[in-house]
Amino acid sequence: MTAQTRVAVIGAGSWGTALAALLARHGALTTLWGRDAAAMQAMTATRRNARYLPDSPLPDALSFSSDLAASVRDADWLLVVTPSHAFGELIEKIAGLPHRLEGVAWATKGFEPGTGRFLHELVEERLPGVPGAVVTGPSFAREVVEGLPTAVTVHSDHAEFAQRVAELLHGPSFRAYTGSDILGAELGGAMKNVLAVATGVADGMRLGLNARAGLITRGLNEMLRLGVAIGAKAETLMGLAGLGDLVLTCTGDLSRNRRLGLALGKGVGLKQAVAEIGQVVESIQTVDEVMRLATRHAVELPIARHVQRVLHEEITPAEGLRLLLAREQKPEYPDDFVA
Ligand SMILES: NC(=O)C1=CN([C@@H]2O[C@H](COP(=O)(O)OP(=O)(O)OC[C@H]3O[C@@H](n4cnc5c(N)ncnc54)[C@H](OP(=O)(O)O)[C@@H]3O)[C@@H](O)[C@H]2O)C=CC1
Ligand SMILES: O=C(CO)COP(=O)(O)O
Secondary structure, eight states: OOOOOEEEEEOOSHHHHHHHHHHHHTTOEEEEEOSOHHHHHHHHHHSSBTTTBTTOOOOTTOEEESOHHHHHHTOSEEEEOSOHHHHHHHHHHHHTSOOOOSEEEEOOOSBOTTTOOBHHHHHHHHSTTSOEEEEESSOOHHHHHTTOOEEEEEEOSOHHHHHHHHHHHOBTTEEEEEESOHHHHHHHHHHHHHHHHHHHHHHHTTOOHHHHHHHHHHHHHHHHHHHHHHTOOHHHHTSIIIIIHHHHHHHOTTOHHHHHHHHHHTTOOHHHHHHHHOSOOTHHHHHHHHHHHHHHTTOOOHHHHHHHHHHTTSSOHHHHHHHHHTSOOOOSSOTTOOO
């Protein structure tokens, strides 16, 4: 009999908890690590995450810990699921701990705030020689923890590690595909959050279904143009990591980024909207890094740019919309676009 795989899920918010429950149900010896010792003790006692997923009982096989060193020391591989702003700091801490890691996967969506570096670059730099993989795709935590059917994709430069991660995630109601385009997979997951704000704003302003479909499609166009410019594969962005997650987040009211847009479109202030959501809203940080990347590669992203101006409170959502609609007529794709 082969030994059970030991996985530590780092980050005990909604997505980390849902993925840890899934891995435990699939037979991995799983520990969910969170920074709040009292919350982790309460989870051990009640087998619920009262703050982030209060309605979902967690499997008996799942362990909880606030001891990062022990969680890392005992794991075969890690799945990091913190918000992007905490990702670099955690990888740094993990790199300083004794470990025997076969790899580090992450399900965080975004970039390093302030530098715009991709998360795989941080892992490569701080954990050299340790294979990395990103887990991404259209997947609301609440639906996953309820066992509703979901499909994601795992991208890595190390095919064996991607396969290992995907096999453990894969199960009766959770399909995990694999791929080798880590750049495209990370870009798609980060950009869809920004584009979901735009669609949310339009829906909050009751602009109709045509506007929603137009924004999703032109948003995909922005993803593809930036993706191709940075060397990502177009098919990654046409798959679960791009189009799939874009459609989910732009249309599903469980999305916090869409809900931010909805609130702004209804005239609620940014601060109040974020406070009412009460969970991470990645677009707020990600939008500046997307625009930084776009500027570096001389790619124009009108929707993302207007979301940035709205999130910086330079213009109102109504002005953003007026400016987008006032743009000149042009071809759907630039003449020199090659996907
Ligand atoms: N929720 C979802 O459906 C999905 C989320 N994702 C991505 O997963 C990532 C995490 O999101 P999600 O779980 O939803 O976020 P939540 O807002 O639900 O939870 C955030 C978690 O991160 C913890 N945290 C914050 N800062 C730190 C830190 N410095 N060190 C350690 N832990 C920290 C919080 O701890 P505390 O409670 O103590 O503040 C909390 O447990 C994001 O990048 C998101 O885009 C991807 C797919 C689906
Ligand atoms: O990434 C997600 C679904 O795939 C979750 O989206 P939000 O962060 O907008 O809630």
